[in-house]
Amino acid sequence: MFRNAIVRTPSRNMGQGITEAGLGCPDMDLTLAQHKTYIEHFEQAGISVTVLEPVEEYPDSVFVEDTAVMIPFEGGTAAFLTCPGAEPRRGEIEIISTAISSQVDEIIRMEGDGLMEGGDVLLMGKTFYVxxxxxxxxSGYEQFSKAVTRFGFKAVPVPFKFGMPHLKTELSALDEDTLIMSGRFAAREEFAQFRKLTVPDGEEYSANCLYLGPKLLAPAGFPATAELLDKNGFKPDYIDMSEFRKMDGGLTCLSLRW
Structure with missing residues (x-):
């Protein structure tokens, strides 16, 4: 499914980043170990991983997914650079632009009053759900929708007011036809055509899984969700994400993939 990924090594001051989790400050030695394990799973799946240097100026910069959305097309890849709604993160855009410029065929930039973070964008088939x-x-959605249309995709808006950081905080893909989600998204018409698994109350964090094609990654420590996945034929690799969870981060947040 993916051939390439970009990740960024966590900065030592990651604990100064944006979070509403209320779970305390991350243990940085454990954070770095978890990040290393994350990369190893990509490599085991045959995905080429570019590891960027940490950026101490931006403690949230490990969550590279928010800075760009990769748009695969026949013969190449475009990158749509976002403008984060979290204002302290906006300086990350030029940094990621420099890092990915040699790896993509076209860069498209957000303009004007448009705001977007990649954690709000889920690609299923030829449709981006935003x-x-x-x-x-x-405005950010409309600019993105116009951009992806050029490459044969369509975009569908998914407005919500749940008080969580991103769409994919509680909604992600398990395969090309199946979504896992919290109960807050279970009845949404936008996703009516998909097979859906709903995580139990209290395990909402586990709805952020990462489908890589040959591998499915899921956060460790959620036994009811693990049972749900097993009963429905899914055999993910479980990864401890405890330190990234403290900073409102999940499996999808830590990489750009194409």
Whole structure:
């Protein structure tokens, strides 16, 4: 499914980043160990991983997914550079632009009052589902929708007001036809055509899984969700994400993939 990925090594001051989790400050030695394990799973799946240097100026910069959305097309890849709704993160855009410029065929930039974070964007087949919330606004969605149309995709807006950072905080893909989600998304018409698994109350964090094609990654420590996945034929590799969870981060947040 993916051939390439970009990740960024966590900065030592990651604990100074944006979070509403209330779970305390991350243990940086454990954070780095978890990040290393994350990369190893990509490599085991045959995905080429570019590891960027940490950026101490931006403690949230490990969550590279928010800075760009990769748009695969026949013969190449475009990158849509976002403008984060979280204002302290906006300086990350030029840094990621420099890092990915040699790896993509075209770079498209957000303009004007458009806001978007990649954590609000879920690609299923030829459709991008885009959360519209406190981090991504209507102008950002419209600019992105116009951009992806050029490459044969369509975009569908998914407005919500649940008080969580991103669409994919509680919604992600398990394979090309199946979504896992919290109960807050279970009845949404936008996803009516998909097979859906709903995580139990209290295990909402486990709805952020990462489908790589040959591998499915899921956060460790959620036994009811693990049972749900097993009963439905899914055999993911479970990864301890405890330190990234403290900073509102999940499996999808830590990489750009194409």
């Amino acid at each position: 959360g519209i919330d406190t981090r991504t606004n209507r």
